[in-house]
Each structure stands twice: as structure tokens, then as C-alpha cells.
Amino acid sequence: MIALVDCASFYASCERVFDPxxxxxxxxxxxxxxGCVVAMSQEAKVLGVPMGIPWFKLEPVAATQGIVARSSNYELYGSLSARVMEVIGRHAAWQEVYSIDESFISLRGTVEEVIQAGRRIREDVARCTGIPVRVGIAPTKTLAKVALLGVKRSAPLSRVGVCHFGAYSPTQRDTILASIPVTDLWGVAGRLGRRLANLNIHTAADLAAQDPGQMRRRFSVVLERTVRELRGTPCIPLEEEPRQYKDQLIYSRSFSEPVTTTPAMRQVLSIYAQQLASRLRNAGQEARVLTAWASTSPFATDQEPHSPQISAVLPVPTAEPVTIARGSLGLAELIRPGTRYVRAGVVLTDLRPAGQAETLPGLGPPGEGRNLGPTLDAVVARFGVGSVGLGYGGLGTPPSWQMRRAMLSPRATTHWDELVTVRL
Known part of the structure; x- marks a missing residue:
């Protein structure tokens, strides 16, 4: 059996771990x-808070409804996700971490034995991390998603939390599939859903009744696999080993206030490049192609839109921070001083394992061989982000354009000075 373990309202649950x-x-x-609401607890959903609503629209009524807002605490969410996945992995020989709050694992045994295993997973994760999880179990990934939908729509999580698709009779399973809109299925997006609706395919049961070969000819092999999986035949491969290498790395952010000068944009690009170089080294990779871009707001009516972009092929594949920073700084020369840029980003592509191709002595980037990158990593690991920077990225105080997080909760698992204080 395949079990899909999903964290309930993950971001909101993370906020509750250290703030009862x-x-x-x-x-x-x-x-x-x-800016906008991107995640919420079940209590906020019950109140009818729309996903994506701007905070400035919700804020006037938040206090009267008891709504608590928190800024995105990416460090905390990433740290707790790693802990949750580690605990889940203790219960299976095979695990595929699917996203920050979802993980597939394999389970063996009778229906009741597997259900008991799911309950133990929930108990262990709650005890070790404080995060509530739900478990959907079935013979295929797609049906495990279906089982998880059943958990989400059932009784409160404190009483339920594990659903085994095989625990139901064939008639009951057909009824379950008939209750699920086809657009709720894994991999069926809105546009594909509209095309299926034109063929009178509205539910998961309707899709399961289709001829797999015809679905492949009319749509794609992906939809054929979905049909077969809904029928109980595993078709989506189990990624027993996580992908070791990434295809690209991106670092992009919106500014808390617009960037309007060339020096400020150089500062942005230097900081972004340093962050990307560190991620590249952590992944054990090197990059050959760099792209940098910036953009104005599409909603600004008092200025002409402008989205400059550059691409550069680096001299050799590298994770050396000076080379990556220099490559990105060319974008700063393309901005129009006085124009209000609200977002920028740096992208690294053509990635390959580090050390795959050796460079002849004297022909590599200027900083290559001096261990500058690892030295920066060591300083940041000991003294924190922002303790050291390269060139325009070396800042004594945070820049004014830095992302605003006015309601940020403590990063209790990654910053020593933000550890939680326990009072008895």
C-alpha cells in the first residue's frame, strides 16, 4: 500500500507549535x-476568509472576528518540515518527500494493520513536532490522494485522520469516486477539467470509467495513467531515491518599497547572487548560465512598464560567489533611474555536479580555488544571515527595500536569539 501523509494547515500549524x-x-x-493571505487554519476557513485576499482588506475586520495574522516564516516552516519528514520516514523503508507538507511512504500488512500504522504515524509526528497530519492509504498514488480528500472532508481531525481506500466495498468506493469533482484529482488542472466537462466527464468516477487508451490518444499519457490509477493499477513511478540534483535555482523577491537607483539595484543583485551561490554549494552543484531580471508593477499607471533582463554564459561551470555576483550586476546598468522597480530575481541554469569538469590552472574564475564560498558559509552558519556580504551585498544595516515581515513570529528552530522562553 501507498500512504500519503499530509500536514493539516501546515503553515498555520507551524505558527501554533511555539505559540499555544x-x-x-x-x-x-x-x-x-x-501582501495577501496564502495559507490559513481551519477556523479561518470556517469564517469564510477568501484565499488570496489582500491583508489591507482583511485587516479592518480581523480584530472583530478574532483573526490572527502572521508574516511568512520560511525558516521555521522549512525546519519543521524537515523534522516532520524525518519522523514519518522512521515508519517505512521507502519514502518520497513530495512537497514541504506531503510525503509518500510504503506500508505493508492487512487493512487493519496498515490503518494502525497510519495512526502511529499521526501520534509520533504530533508528539515529536506538534504538527497534526492526515494519512490516506491506497494501492496507487492517485487513490491515496482520493483517500486523503476523504479525511479532509470528514469529522474533526482529533477524531479522524486515517483513511484506507481498501477498507470500503467496491460499491462504496464507486460512491466515493462519484462524489469527487474531476478537477480535485491529482494532475487535472482547470483547463483540462473544462475539456473533460465537454465530454461529460465531471467526477473521478466518470474519468475512471473511460477507456485508458482513448484518453491517451485524446489528451496525454499522463491522463491515461490517472485513469489506470483510479482503477487500482499503479502507473506513477515510486521515486525511491530523492533527486540528487536540481535543474535550476531561482532567487526572486518583491521589495517592501520600490528600488529606483542603480546602486540600490546593484545591492539587490549582490545579495541575491550570494544567496544563490550558497544554495548551489549546498546542493553540490555548479552553474554555467545566469539570468537576472527586474520588473515594475503591472498595476502602475503613472509610469511606463519596464522589465529589463540579461543572460550570460559563465566562463566555466562554477559556484564561486564573486563570479555569480559579477555576472548578475550587468542588469543594474539596464535599469532606468527614477523608475520604480518592485521585484527582481536571479536564475541559475545548466546545472551540473560540482567538480565534473576540472579547469586548467589560471583559467578559472578570479575567486576559484580560494575557498571564498565555503568561508562565507562558515561565517553565516556561526553568526547568522547578514553577518557578512560580498561587495555591494556587505551591509551593516538591512536595506530599506528588504522584504517586509511586520508580523514575523520567532524563528525558534534556526536562530539562537529567537529561542522560545518557557515559563512555569
């Missing part, structure tokens, strides 16, 4: 610069 006052209260988590 948020239990049973409606919690919303905001996007970059405290």
Missing part, C-alpha cells in the same frame, strides 16, 4: 511583504 495561544483561533499567513 493560537490554538482554536483563526490564523492566516501572509505572502511576501505581508
Amino acid at each position: 495561544r493560537l490554538e482554536d483561533r483563526p490564523v492566516v499567513v501572509l505572502s511576501n511583504n505581508d
Whole structure:
């Protein structure tokens, strides 16, 4: 059996781990610069808070409804996700971490034995991390997603939390599939859903009744696999080993206030490049192609839109921070001083394992061989992000354009000075 373990309202649950006052209260988590609601607790959903609503529209009524807002705490969410996945992995020989809050694992045994295993997973994760999880179990990944939908729509999580698709009779399983809109299925997006609706395919049961070969000819092999999986035949491969290498790395952010000068944009690009170089080294990779871009707001009516972009092929594949920073700085020369840029990013592509191709002595980037990158990593690991920077990225105080997170909770698992204080 395949079990899909999903964290319930993950971002909101993370906020509650170190702040018990948020239990049973409606919690919303905001996007970059405290812009829009991107996640919420079940209590906020019950109140009818729309996903994506701008905070400035919700804020006037938040206090009267008891809604608590938090800025996105990416460090905390990433740290707790790693802990949750480690605990889940203790219960199976095979695990595929699917996203920050979802993980597939394999389980063996009778229906009742597997259900008991799912309950133990829930108990262990709650005890070790404080995060509530739900478990959907079935013979295929797609049906495991279906089982998980059943958990989400059933009784409160404190009483339920594990659903084994095989525990139901064939008639009951057909009824379950008939209750699920086809657009709720894994991999069926809105546009594909509209095309299926034109063929009178509206539910998961309707799709399961289709001829797999015809679905492949009319749509794609992906939809054929979905049909077969709904019928109980495993078709989506189990990734027993996580992908070791990434295809690309991206670092992009919106600014809390617009960047309007060339020096400020150089500062942005230097900081972004340093962050990307560190991620590249952590992944054990090197990059050959760099792209940098910036953009104005599409909603600004008092200035002409401008989205400059550059691409460069680096001299050799590298994770050397000086080379990556220099490559990105060319974008700063393309901005129009006085124009209000609200977002920028740096992208690294053509990635390959580090050390795959050796460079002849004297022909590599200027900083190559001096261990500058690992030295920066060591300083940041000991003294924290922002303790050291390269060139324009070496800042004594945070820049004014830095992402605004006015309602940020403590990063209790990654920053020593933000450890939680326990009072008895």
C-alpha cells in the first residue's frame, strides 16, 4: 500500500507549535511583504476568509472576528518540515518527500494493520513536532490522494485522520469516486477539467470509467495513467531515491518599497547572487548560465512598464560567489533611474555536479580555488544571515527595500536569539 501523509494547515500549524495561544483561533499567513493571505487554519476557513485576499482588506475586520495574522516564516516552516519528514520516514523503508507538507511512504500488512500504522504515524509526528497530519492509504498514488480528500472532508481531525481506500466495498468506493469533482484529482488542472466537462466527464468516477487508451490518444499519457490509477493499477513511478540534483535555482523577491537607483539595484543583485551561490554549494552543484531580471508593477499607471533582463554564459561551470555576483550586476546598468522597480530575481541554469569538469590552472574564475564560498558559509552558519556580504551585498544595516515581515513570529528552530522562553 501507498500512504500519503499530509500536514493539516501546515503553515498555520507551524505558527501554533511555539505559540499555544493560537490554538482554536483563526490564523492566516501572509505572502511576501505581508501582501495577501496564502495559507490559513481551519477556523479561518470556517469564517469564510477568501484565499488570496489582500491583508489591507482583511485587516479592518480581523480584530472583530478574532483573526490572527502572521508574516511568512520560511525558516521555521522549512525546519519543521524537515523534522516532520524525518519522523514519518522512521515508519517505512521507502519514502518520497513530495512537497514541504506531503510525503509518500510504503506500508505493508492487512487493512487493519496498515490503518494502525497510519495512526502511529499521526501520534509520533504530533508528539515529536506538534504538527497534526492526515494519512490516506491506497494501492496507487492517485487513490491515496482520493483517500486523503476523504479525511479532509470528514469529522474533526482529533477524531479522524486515517483513511484506507481498501477498507470500503467496491460499491462504496464507486460512491466515493462519484462524489469527487474531476478537477480535485491529482494532475487535472482547470483547463483540462473544462475539456473533460465537454465530454461529460465531471467526477473521478466518470474519468475512471473511460477507456485508458482513448484518453491517451485524446489528451496525454499522463491522463491515461490517472485513469489506470483510479482503477487500482499503479502507473506513477515510486521515486525511491530523492533527486540528487536540481535543474535550476531561482532567487526572486518583491521589495517592501520600490528600488529606483542603480546602486540600490546593484545591492539587490549582490545579495541575491550570494544567496544563490550558497544554495548551489549546498546542493553540490555548479552553474554555467545566469539570468537576472527586474520588473515594475503591472498595476502602475503613472509610469511606463519596464522589465529589463540579461543572460550570460559563465566562463566555466562554477559556484564561486564573486563570479555569480559579477555576472548578475550587468542588469543594474539596464535599469532606468527614477523608475520604480518592485521585484527582481536571479536564475541559475545548466546545472551540473560540482567538480565534473576540472579547469586548467589560471583559467578559472578570479575567486576559484580560494575557498571564498565555503568561508562565507562558515561565517553565516556561526553568526547568522547578514553577518557578512560580498561587495555591494556587505551591509551593516538591512536595506530599506528588504522584504517586509511586520508580523514575523520567532524563528525558534534556526536562530539562537529567537529561542522560545518557557515559563512555569
